[in-house]
Amino acid sequence: MSDITTVTDDRSEGAAEMTELHRERAMGGLGTETTDREVRRISLADFDARRGQIADELWSAATDIGFFQVVDHGIDLAEVNHAFEMSAKFFALPTDTKAQYPLKKGQNAGWEYMSQVRPSVGTPDQKESYQLTRPRMEGLWPSEDELAGFRATIEDFEHKCWRLAMDLLSCFADNLGLDRDFFTRAHDPSSSTYQSTLRLLHYYAFPDELLDEDTAWRAGAHTDFDALTLLFQRSGQGGLQVLPGAEAQGQAWTPVEPSDDAITCNIGDMLMRWSDDRLPSNFHRVRAPRRGEYSGPRYTIAYFAQANTDVLIESAAGTYPPITAADYIAQRVAANYGK
Numbered sequence: 001m002s003d004i005t006t007v008t009d010d011r012s013e014g015a016a017e018m019t020e021l022h023r024e025r026a027m028g029g030l031g032t033e034t035t036d037r038e039v040r041r042i043s044l045a046d047f048d049a050r051r052g053q054i055a056d057e058l059w060s061a062a063t064d065i066g067f068f069q070v071v072d073h074g075i076d077l078a079e080v081n082h083a084f085e086m087s088a089k090f091f092a093l094p095t096d097t098k099a100q101y102p103l104k105k106g107q108n109a110g111w112e113y114m115s116q117v118r119p120s121v122g123t124p125d126q127k128e129s130y131q132l133t134r135p136r137m138e139g140l141w142p143s144e145d146e147l148a149g150f151r152a153t154i155e156d157f158e159h160k161c162w163r164l165a166m167d168l169l170s171c172f173a174d175n176l177g178l179d180r181d182f183f184t185r186a187h188d189p190s191s192s193t194y195q196s197t198l199r200l201l202h203y204y205a206f207p208d209e210l211l212d213e214d215t216a217w218r219a220g221a222h223t224d225f226d227a228l229t230l231l232f233q234r235s236g237q238g239g240l241q242v243l244p245g246a247e248a249q250g251q252a253w254t255p256v257e258p259s260d261d262a263i264t265c266n267i268g269d270m271l272m273r274w275s276d277d278r279l280p281s282n283f284h285r286v287r288a289p290r291r292g293e294y295s296g297p298r299y300t301i302a303y304f305a306q307a308n309t310d311v312l313i314e315s316a317a318g319t320y321p322p323i324t325a326a327d328y329i330a331q332r333v334a335a336n337y338g339k
């Protein structure tokens with residue numbers, strides 16, 4: 001798939017009333033790049049015994065730069081590799097096959113290509129994705145004949161991501177003065193209101209003629225809508241850049257080095273609301289390769305922990321008005337996928 005095009009963004013202005021969108025629209029510029037900032041690697045080894053220390057390290061990294069990487073996280077590299085192999089096999093299926101499982105609008109489930117337009121840049125991300133949101137998958141799994149083992153692998157991987165995300169969120173709950181299972185109850189996978197999402201991503205190989213253009217983005221600048229994101233990257237397939245909150249005005253972007261063993265984590269808008277802005281949700285983007293860099297395909301897998309639809313996001317100090325997680329996500333998805 002190399003048919004890279006640019007479309008006009010004709011979304012309505014309605015949803016743009018929201019602060020997050022105003023913020024996002026101001027972020028489309030190129031900015032500068034810096035390596036002054038460090039994205040910390042935090043070991044989760046002996047999690048139960050070292051919980052207090054880990055919680056403090058996570059808090060410090062999250063409040064300082066907003067992004068951090070976790071290692072020794074308990075998801076075996078073999079399982080990560082297997083999930084990536086299944087992802088690559090899925091995206092290698094014929095377009096007609098994938099098109100049988102289209103993204104349902106506003107549902108975060110199914111396959112889409114070139115349809116996500118970020119308010120920051122107004123052009124479609126140069127990518128395709130397949131999303132799993134457990135209660136919404138009817139009719140959206142490829143058959144075993146088309147791709148044997150895909151469903152079992154991806155469901156199992158999603159569950160491991162959920163477990164890890166809940167452990168990390170329990171550390172933030174400790175430091176926010178909430179009870180330890182507060183976020184686990186809010187992200188209950190056994191409920192039909194569960195809306196956390198696993199997203200397989202395939203950024204297309206970049207054609208030579210686009211390498212010198214600075215208008216095409218693999219993913220335009222944005223913040224995530226969720227509470228917490230776990231991002232799996234592959235060594236050698238870089239491009240992710242983050243903007244620590246303090247540098248938002250200057251737009252000095254810090255690259256995040258990809259590696260197979262680390263999971264890159266970031267706070268999303270939901271947790272920012274929930275924490276009365278104590279945990280900032282920071283901008284990030286995936287820039288296109290430049291001439292002389294690796295310009296082949298890039299695969300990533302993201303898990304978005306987003307509270308069940310019926311959960312009310314209500315903060316202690318009342319910085320934001322209460323809103324259900326359903327309404328919150330619906331507003332943000334509508335702004336990204338057009339009418």
Ligand SMILES: O=C(O)CCC(=O)C(=O)O
Pocket residue numbers: 199201219224231240284285286300302
């Ligand atoms: O693929 C990546 O490196 C980042 C993806 C991302 O930020 C997103 O899908 O929200």
Ligand SMILES: [Fe+2]
Pocket residue numbers: 222223224284
């Ligand atoms: Fe993101």
